[in-house]
Each structure stands twice: as C-alpha cells, then as structure tokens.
Amino acid sequence: MNNRPLELMIPGPVPVSPEVLDAMGQPVRQHYGPEWLPFYRQFIARLQQLFGTTGSVYPIPASGSGGLEAMLGTLIGTDGTAGIIVNGFFGNRLLNIARAHTPHVEVLQAPYERPADPADVRAWLRQRRVSVLAVVHSDTSTGVLNPVEEIAAAARAEGAALVVDAVSSLGGTPVLTDAWGLAAVSTASQKCLESPPGLAPVAVTKLGWEIIDSQRAPSRGWYLNLRSWRQYEQEWANHPYPVTLPSNNIVALDRALDRIFAEGLEARFERHRRAAAQLREGLERLGFKPFADRRWASPTITVAYPPPGIDAGALIETLRVQHRIAVAGGLEHLAGRVIRIGHLGNQATPEPIRRVLGALEASLRQGVPSSP
C-alpha cells in the first residue's frame, strides 16, 4: 500500500487528467513558424476568454511567482509607488516582489483571518499616493478570498489601479478582468487550470498598458518585463515572443482548456463551491475548526485547525504514510498549527474530498500524536 503514488490534495499542483498528461508527453514541437502559430493564436484567444479580457495574454514560462513578478514589476516600474494588501503568506510574496522593484512600497497589513475590507482600502488609499495596488485573490495560506471586484472599485475611486494574483482562483471562481476594471491579472497552470506546473499566463488590459506607457521610470529586467513580450509580439511575426516557449507545457494547458470550456465556467465555479462546502462540513463534523469564516472562505482551498490536542504535522504524516494522500502544512505563524487542503481543479469533486475526509477520520480514530 505504501508504494502507491501520493494523491495530491495540496493547494497545487493538482492531479492532472490522463488526456492532459498525454498531451504533456507528446513529441516536442517547433514553437514558432507556420505550423505552430495558428494553434498558438487560438490558444491565446482561449486564455483571453478565460481571463475575461480583450487585452494581451502572455504564457510566461515560469512558476506562478514569475508571472506575478512580470505583472507587478512591469506595472510599478522602478520608481512607482506600489500599495500591497497583505493578509496572508502570498500577500507577503507580492510585497517581496514589489520591494525588489521600487523603494516606494506602502503596505496595508490586514488580519489574516478576514478579507481586506474595500472601505478600509479606500480610506487607506486616500492618505497615500499609490498608483498601483496589488492583492491576492485567494490566499492559499489562509483560505480567505479577497473581494477583488469591490477592492478594484475602491481603488479606482482613489485613482489607483488594481493588479491581481489569481494564481489559485482563475478557473475556480469568477475573475472578470475587463468587467472589474483590473489593470493586470496573473495565474499559473497547475491550480484550477488542471495542468502541470511551468506556465504563468499573465493578462494586461488597456488600462494596464496605459499605466505602463505613462511611466517615467520603466521596470528593470528583461525576461519578466511585459514590454519585452509586447515588443516581440509586434515585431517578430514568425516568432511573436522573446524566448523559447515550452511547447509540451502549452499543448498540455491547451488540452486542459478543452476540458474547462467543455465543462463551462459557471459549472466549474459551482463545482468548486460544492467541493468547498462538502469538505468544510466534513471537517467540522470531525472536530476541525476552519480558519476562514464561511462568509469569505475561498472556494478553492480550506485551511483548518485540527481538533484540540491533535498535532498538525503528525496528522499530515499519517495521511501521507498510511493513506498516501498529500495535504499541506501551515505557513508563517500557522506552521505546525493548521492543515491546508486543496480543492482546486481536479481535486474539487466529491470522491477526492470523501477520500481525504475518510483518511482524516481514520487517522483520528487510530490515534495520531497529540500536539506538545
């Protein structure tokens, strides 16, 4: 039993369907030229549809953080004033990236237990000269969903544009890039998009380009600079991107898009909501205490305290060793205190949720070491 492959119920990467893995293992293709470009253009058009934008989309070969840096670094430049909302580990990730680009960074530190309040954001912005504000949509360290649409409206009212880390939300809960007036949105292939890791699609709207083009001090950097991507798109007809694209990863993500559009976005969002509710109810029944209140719990990730006296690390080990299921531990001050379970993409169906609940129940029954 112990040699079975681990079932991934971590907050990404998620298990990938056989047809997407089959695409991943196809022969490497020429990533430019007349046989690739019609496919590539259609692939980008489908990503635009997924993001809900008529703007640019670039499938940057990188982890999700690489896409975040392309988005945030390019939008704030080397001398812009960035505002970063921090209510989780990945808010701090945005902060680290922003500080690596400009000395002018303002931090709205909010409690990890709650989403950022749009009224607070607006009041906070009123006191500051922030042109670009960044927020994590679904922070996988807390399982809290920030209200991006309302934060964008609050930011707009104070003359700031919002850029969004949608790494663990896009494809699992609505992200309406153009309709919400966002400047840019970044995601990753291995979460709700049900694909292997390696690609970070980044969307930039008309508003985003206006900000970029009005900067006095453009971003440093070349690979993660969206200007490089636009330049090749405009100037290199046969190879409209600056670098070698990983064709296998792109073909795999395209196959995953087939599945996503066949299911339909609304059906997907509802599936994620149901999976979240199923997991939450099961956890509460077993004596776990979810970290996020149900009013703002993310539909793609649940973070929970084990029942009193149960050691989170020992529980995670028991699940791995005895049940061959991988769940994740806490980050920052939550390390050792919580478990984190993904219900993203392929994880968000009744069977995997039942399996993880069953394994948790069996582990509690057989006894795992108590917390010290």
Place this chain on the structure above:
Amino acid sequence: MNNRPLELMIPGPVPVSPEVLDAMGQPVRQHYGPEWLPFYRQFIARLQQLFGTTGSVYPIPASGSGGLEAMLGTLIGTDGTAGIIVNGFFGNRLLNIARAHTPHVEVLQAPYERPADPADVRAWLRQRRVSVLAVVHSDTSTGVLNPVEEIAAAARAEGAALVVDAVSSLGGTPVLTDAWGLAAVSTASQKCLESPPGLAPVAVTKLGWEIIDSQRAPSRGWYLNLRSWRQYEQEWANHPYPVTLPSNNIVALDRALDRIFAEGLEARFERHRRAAAQLREGLERLGFKPFADRRWASPTITVAYPPPGIDAGALIETLRVQHRIAVAGGLEHLAGRVIRIGHLGNQATPEPIRRVLGALEASLRQGVPSSP
C-alpha cells in the same frame, strides 16, 4: 506525407527520446517534502557533475533566457559595470539583459565571423573597469564557438570574472565551470540536454558568490535573483527553493541525464564533433558555404549560405513542406541569407544528418526559387 510530424533540425528544441517523453507525461508529483527531496538532491548533484562544479545549481523554471538573466542580473547588480562580448544575436541578447539591470555596460563588438580573441579581450579589459564579463559559448546565430577557457584566463588577468551562456554548448562540448575559473554558467533543457524546454539550470561557483556578496548595489528582481534561490535553499528545509518547481520537466530532464551519463561526456563530445564534420562536408559537397571557418565552428550548430542564387527562405520552406524537416533561417543581418541546422543532443547522429543532407540535395535538384 505532408501530415507527418516535423523532424526538428532547428538549433533547439531538439527531438526528445521516447523514455524522456514518457517521464514528461508521468503524473504530477509533489515538488517538496520527504518523497521528492532525496530525488531532487540527487538530480542537483548530477547537474553539478555535468557543469563540472561543486558550486550551487538551480533548475530555474524558465526558458534559457530566463536563466541567463538570473545569472547575469544577479552577478552585475544594479550598479556594477558589465562587459559584454557581442559576436552574434545571442551576444546581443546578453547585452539587452545587462542593460536592463545596470546603466554601466561596456560592449566589445567583434566580427560575427570569428570567435572573440582572448588577447583582444585582455587589451580591451585593460582600458576599462569591468568586474563581470559575459560571453556566449556557442552562438546559434553564427555557429561560432568562443574560446571560453582562454577568455576566462584573459579576464582573470585583468581582474574580471567571466559568466557564460552555455545554452547550446553544455552537454555537447566541454564546459568545465570550476576548472576554467568561471563565476557562473547558464544553460537550458532543450538543447544538448535532449529534454523538452522549460528549465534553465544555472550554476554559481564560489567565485560567483564572492562577487554577489561583495556588491554594494544588489540586483533588483526576485524570481530571477539567485539570492532568492539561495535564501530558500538555506532556510526552507522541506522546500528548498522559492517557487513551485515543474516536476514533470524535472523528472524528464533527470531521465535525460540518465542517458547522458550512460553515454559518457567524452563520447558525447566526440559524437557532436563527428556530426558537425559530417554535416559540414555534406553541405560543402552540395555547394553551401559554411558561415564559420572550420577552426572555430561550433560542434553543435552549423550556419551556412546556400549555393549561389538559391533563396534561403524558399529552401527552408521546401524542406518543411516536401520533406517534413524543420531547419531555421538567419537572424539579424543574416535573415534570408543563411540556413541554420542544429546538431545538438539527439540531432547529432548520422541518420538525422543524412536525412537533412538528402532533403537539401533533393530540393536543389528539383529546383527551389532563386534568390531575388
């Protein structure tokens, strides 16, 4: 016939063996934790062996240019003086990356037809305060191999450290990172390493870290900053890298390393030399004029002018449409004037070289449009 898959004889990506593709299509793995880390540590140890270094190696999820930027950006910082040797398109790529990081960039522009001369490099450095010098080992735009070992010695004599773009050389011709006294070396998975694109392994030696740690103005940027990679390596025992690693791409590259070490590095280098000679002789016999003199022709890539009157673009199209073989066109001022043929990794065996020569011969015989 026209629906056959294209055989890739471009200067990367190269065709990938069935066992490496099989590894690429395996289920996604958890990229951290107790089941991944022993494999990962061995993978890194094997990359160190390949680079010939006891220094750090990071498998950055990016195209080759992303790895180049991590290497060059981190080594020069925001205020260092970089020297860039330019004798090809990819020398200009290094230049663009360097200029995106520091305003102090010195350019040693050399003829594209010849390798950089170490004595010239030394005389040039003597006039300048360059601390980090960068060079492309094998420039795939020209097929010229720069003498990295001798350039490193010349640089050292003038107090400069060399960083090397080994994207199309590592695994196909000797690169002795430590023995040659290099500060850092960067490569990519899809060339002589016979793997799909998506990973850019970067090596940093003790000398490289000394330079990085003595900077007054460290590099901006986070994802492509080697300091981020070192920080997580030192601080996050369970997840010793800052981002999600693409496990499929890493498992595939590891499988390719099995093949590389089974063949043996010396045998590989000899195979590449023989493939280069076979292709060159065949091209000359057909009336092509190789761009690089045989004294300094790269063993991994050949750039050649077609016989007088033959249009390079039409020839490339004929190969693609009639023979289902992809070769590449020229870059910069060589666009439309040359063809570029890769003999990297799996391409560097007698059969593919014979196929491309046969297709060229048949195309010339049947007649392709002449150049205007």
